[in-house]
Amino acid sequence: xxxxxxxxxxxxxxxxxxxxxxxxxxxxxxxxxxxxxxxxxxxxxxxxxxxxxxxxxxxxxxxxxxxxxxxxxxxxxxxxxxxxxxxxxxxxxxxxxxxxxxxxx
Amino acid sequence: xxxxxxxxxxxxxxxxxxxxxxxxxxxxxxxxxxxxxxxxxxxxxxxxxxxxxxxxxxxxxxxxxxxxxxxxxxxxxxxxxxxxxxxxxxxxxxxxxxxxxxxxxxxxxxxxxxxxxxxxxxxxxxxxxxxxxxxxxxxxxxxxxxxxxxxxxxxxxxxxxxxxxxxxxxxxxxxxxxxxxxxxxxxxxxxxxxxxxxxxxxxxxxxxxxxxxxxxxxxxxxxxxxxxxxxxxxxxxxxxxxxxxxxxxxxxxxxxxxxxxxxxxxxxxxxxxxxxxxxxxxxxxxxxxxxxxxxxxxxxxxxxxxxxxxxxxxxxxxxxxxxxxxxxxxxxxxxxxxxxxxxxxxxxxxxxxxxxxxxxxxxxxxxxxxxxxxxxxxxxxxxxxxxxxxxxxxxxxxxxxxxxxxxxxxxxxxxxxxxxxxxxxxxxxxxxxxxxxxxxxxxxxxxxxxxxxxxxxxxxxxxxxxxx
Numbered sequence: 147x148x149x150x151x152x153x154x155x156x157x158x159x160x161x162x163x164x165x166x167x168x169x170x171x172x173x174x175x176x177x178x179x180x181x182x183x184x185x186x187x188x189x190x191x192x193x194x195x196x197x198x199x200x201x202x203x204x205x206x207x208x209x210x211x212x213x214x215x216x217x218x219x220x221x222x223x224x225x226x227x228x229x230x231x232x233x234x235x236x237x238x239x240x241x242x243x244x245x246x247x248x249x250x251x
Numbered sequence: 252x253x254x255x256x257x258x259x260x261x262x263x264x265x266x267x268x269x270x271x272x273x274x275x276x277x278x279x280x281x282x283x284x285x286x287x288x289x290x291x292x293x294x295x296x297x298x299x300x301x302x303x304x305x306x307x308x309x310x311x312x313x314x315x316x317x318x319x320x321x322x323x324x325x326x327x328x329x330x331x332x333x334x335x336x337x338x339x340x341x342x343x344x345x346x347x348x349x350x351x352x353x354x355x356x357x358x359x360x361x362x363x364x365x366x367x368x369x370x371x372x373x374x375x376x377x378x379x380x381x382x383x384x385x386x387x388x389x390x391x392x393x394x395x396x397x398x399x400x401x402x403x404x405x406x407x408x409x410x411x412x413x414x415x416x417x418x419x420x421x422x423x424x425x426x427x428x429x430x431x432x433x434x435x436x437x438x439x440x441x442x443x444x445x446x447x448x449x450x451x452x453x454x455x456x457x458x459x460x461x462x463x464x465x466x467x468x469x470x471x472x473x474x475x476x477x478x479x480x481x482x483x484x485x486x487x488x489x490x491x492x493x494x495x496x497x498x499x500x501x502x503x504x505x506x507x508x509x510x511x512x513x514x515x516x517x518x519x520x521x522x523x524x525x526x527x528x529x530x531x532x533x534x535x536x537x538x539x540x541x542x543x544x545x546x547x548x549x550x551x552x553x554x555x556x557x558x559x560x561x562x563x564x565x566x567x568x569x570x571x572x573x574x575x576x577x578x579x580x581x582x583x584x585x586x587x588x589x590x591x592x593x594x595x596x597x598x599x600x601x602x603x604x605x606x607x608x609x610x611x612x613x614x615x616x617x618x619x620x621x622x623x624x625x626x627x628x629x630x631x632x633x634x635x636x637x638x639x640x641x642x643x644x645x646x647x648x649x650x651x652x653x654x655x656x657x658x659x660x661x662x663x664x665x666x667x668x669x670x671x672x673x674x675x676x677x678x679x680x681x682x683x684x685x686x687x688x689x690x691x692x693x694x695x696x697x698x699x700x701x702x703x704x705x706x707x708x709x710x711x712x713x714x715x716x717x718x719x
Contacts, residue, residue, distance in 0.1 A: 158370045161486055161494060168495040171269060172502030178276040181597070182617050184507060184604025185333060187275050188474060192340045194268050194288055195478045195500035200299045201351040201488055206314065207305040211358055216310055218354040222347040223314040229340050229347075230292055231322025236336070238285045239326065243611040244278040246618050 186240045193233025199226040253303060260298035261492035267291030268496050272503070278617055295492060330612050331569050334470060334602040338393035341473045345385025348480035349447070352378040355487055356443055360435060367434035374486035376427050379443075380450045381480035387454030389473050395463050396470075396601060404463040416456060423449045461522065467602045468511040468522045475504025507603045514597035514623075516649075516659040545696035547705055550672050551712035557634035559590045561626065563663050564606055565599050567640020567676065571702035574613035577639065579710045581615055587713075592619050594626045594636075594663045596644035627664050636668035638689075640702050642675075646687045671695040674705045 179187050205211060205219030271288035274280040300311060328336045352375055359366040394402035423446065430442050461469055478500025485493030512519060554560060562581075568574065584591045593610060600606040607620050630636070638645055645665040648655040665671055671694050689695055698705050 157489065158486075161489070161491065164491050164494050165482055165485075165498050168265075168498035169502050172272070172499040173506060175269060175272045175276075175499075176503045176506045179272065180275065180277055180281075181595075181604060181622055182278060182607045182611075182620060183275050183281055184510075185600075185602055185608045186281070186604070187272075187503065188337055188471070188507065188603065189333070189340070190271065190275065190284060190288055191474060191478070191500045191503045192337060192344065193292065194271070194496050195344050195474075195481050196347070197292070197295060197493055197496035198344060198347040198351060198481050198484055199292075200295055200490060200493055201355075201484050202314075202347055203296065203299045203305060203311055204302065204488070205351055205354045205358075207300070207307045207311045209304050209306045210362070211354070212361075215354045215358045216307065218350045220310055220314045222350040222354070223311065224318050225343040225347040225350075227315050227318030228322045228325065229343050230296075231318060232325035232336070233340060234285055234289045234292070235323070235326035236328075236333070237288075238282075240330070240333075240608050240611070241278070241281045241285065243608065243614075244281070244617045245611070245614065247616040249616075 182244065183241070186237045189233050189240070190237045193230050193237065196226040196229035196233060199223065199230060202226050253301065257298045257302060260294040261490070264291040264295045264298075264492055265495045267294070268499055272499060295496075330608055332397075333608065334466065334600075334605065335393045335396045337602060338389045338396060338470050338473065341470065341477045342386050342389035342393065344477035345382045345389060345473075345480060347382070348477070348484050349379050349382030349386060349450070351484055352382060352487065353443075353447065357440065360440060364435035369431055371487055372431045372434045373427075374483050376430060376446060378480055378483035378487055379447055380423070380427075380453075381476050381483060383447055383450035384454040384457070385473055385476040385480060387451050388458045388476075389454070389470075391455045391458040392466055392469050392473060395458075396466055398463075403459075406462045407459040412460065419449060419452065419456065423453070465515075465517075465522050467598060467600075467605075468508050468515070468517075470602055471504050471508035471511055472519075473504070475501050475508065478502075478504060510597060511603060514661060516657070516661065542690055542697045543695065544699055545672070547698060547708035548712045550696065550698055551709050553670060553672075554584065554589075554635055554637075554709065555587065555713065557584075557589055559592075559633050560584055560635045560637065561592050561594050561630070561633045561665075561668065563594045563596075563599075563636060563638045563641045563645055563665055564610065565596075565639065565641025565644060566601060566606075567642075568702055569600070569606075569609050569640070571640065571676075573639065573701075573703035573706050574609055576703050576706040576710065577610075578613040578615055580706050580713070581619075583710055583713045592621050592626065594623060594630075594665075595620050596623050596641070596663050599641060599644060623661060623663050630664045630667040633668040634670065636665045636671045638665055638671065638673040639706065640674065642687055645673075645689050647692075648688045652688075665689060666692055666694075669694065672698055674698045674700070674702050676701060 202219050202223035206216055206223045267287045268291045271284045274284040325336050356375055426442050426446050433439055478497045481497030482494050485497060581591050595606050610620060611617055643657055645663050647666045649657045649660040649662045652658055666689050673690055673695060675697060
């Protein structure tokens with residue numbers, strides 16, 4: 147019921163630090179995103195948040211897991227892969243449409 | 252060596268994701284965003300796949316191959332359906348996080364109960380709560396956006412709703428405490444499954460009471476939740492790439508939600524618990540006022556005399572599929588040397604930035620799409636303001652009528668233009684269900700009819716006039 151050993155306590159703190167810093171960077175970067183592009187931004191972050199694929203691959207393909215756990219991982223992998231494929235493709239598709247007057251002609 | 256390469260790939264992936272978002276600051280650099288993001292993701296996938304413990308390759312290949320079809324299909328929906336697609340994609344993201352969390356719990360429960368430190372159990376609970384509530388919440392949001400019949404557009408409210416929600420929240424908190432204290436007892440999996448059920452219920456309980464007009468804010472918030480569930484997964488799996496990528500996504504959803512709330516002059520709390528739909532009806536009373544209507548032919552004649560024309564598009568334009576006709580109008584006015592700009596309200600459309608994409612699809616140069624704050628100071632210079640399918644976002648009542656439900660919402664000041672034409676399908680009030688003062692102004696003429704047909708008539712009259 148304690149926060150385990152000293153060594154892993156340090157590790158938790160470093161994860162929380164990473165989370166906090168990444169959030170600040172995220173806010174800083176996102177605030178500068180052109181308002182024109184908020185819809186593609188959302189589909190892009192959709193694809194990026196499918197980073198859950200990392201967990202899904204470990205669970206679906208990891209040696210140690212029993213089959214019933216593996217099935218959950220495989221469904222998760224399917225769901226995140228769908229997001230990766232559709233997220234990047236639709237972002238690309240939308241961004242291609244944004245043209246200046248010269249390009250539109 | 253292998254561990255080094257894996258960690259280095261994760262680090263490079265993180266950097267690429269940050270660059271990817273950074274390049275979205277300008278349409279000129281934005282195309283690099285997709286390349287950087289996709290490369291980062293490829294690195295992440297390959298690095299994970301090469302981990303020594305990942306050996307069951309068929310279990311990875313089959314889901315990936317199966318995902319290609321739905322992925323391609325979701326990437327090619329019509330642009331009017333992008334909000335629904337986004338909501339479905341949040342649902343998938345939430346589901347993935349929830350399922351991985353569930354898998355980890357049961358694996359640890361049976362094989363490695365020593366993994367249940369308080370920190371990990373808390374992260375695990377947050378992961379499944381956020382994941383599964385994002386899943387059902389996003390499905391309901393997608394249903395509302397798709398206007399599926401059995402999901403009401405109007406806020407769904409009942410007596411004692413707050414008490415039920417509060418009770419459910421308290422119960423969830425209690426279950427969470429039980430699991431953190433005793434994650435590995437014989438009955439613990441039962442508590443875990445109850446938590447999943449609570450999370451699934453929370454999703455629809457939170458989104459059902461929110462009206463269709465507030466969906467842009469809701470999908471931004473769900474975007475944030477999907478990111479935060481990935482962060483929680485990172486805490487559970489001790490993976491910093493998950494934490495950073497999830498945090499980037501979480502902050503993006505948060506900022507978009509704040510922008511949407513500001514554009515509607517609402518607070519977060521108000522959107523989530525306000526049930527906007529109930530107050531709206533009151534102001535529909537009052538004396539019957541008269542519209543002045545005009546024919547497209549005479550409107551075209553006035554447009555022809557203008558130097559500066561501003562078009563204010565609303566979602567009605569997309570519903571009527573009038574984007575391409577509007578582009579024709581834009582072209583024929585430009586040909587006459589008239590300056591044409593589009594004034595884009597942040598909530599024009601059904602998700603943040605939606606209207607820009609719809610107009611860009613019709614090949615209208617993005618350099619002529621002007622934000623509300625930028626165009627408002629110039630509105631008094633505008634000869635003709637043409638309102639197509641927009642309503643509440645040009646209602647001057649928002650600026651001075653304290654009794655109006657939209658009072659305080661920033662608007663595009665169409666009323667300052669010298670002449671206003673408003674295309675409107677019928678004489679019914681708009682999305683928020685309130686009358687629009689702009690339509691009764693001395694300077695305003697209504698063009699009644701379907702947006703696509705009316706704009707088509709305008710184009711025809713303009714080109715007809717050009718022959719003489």
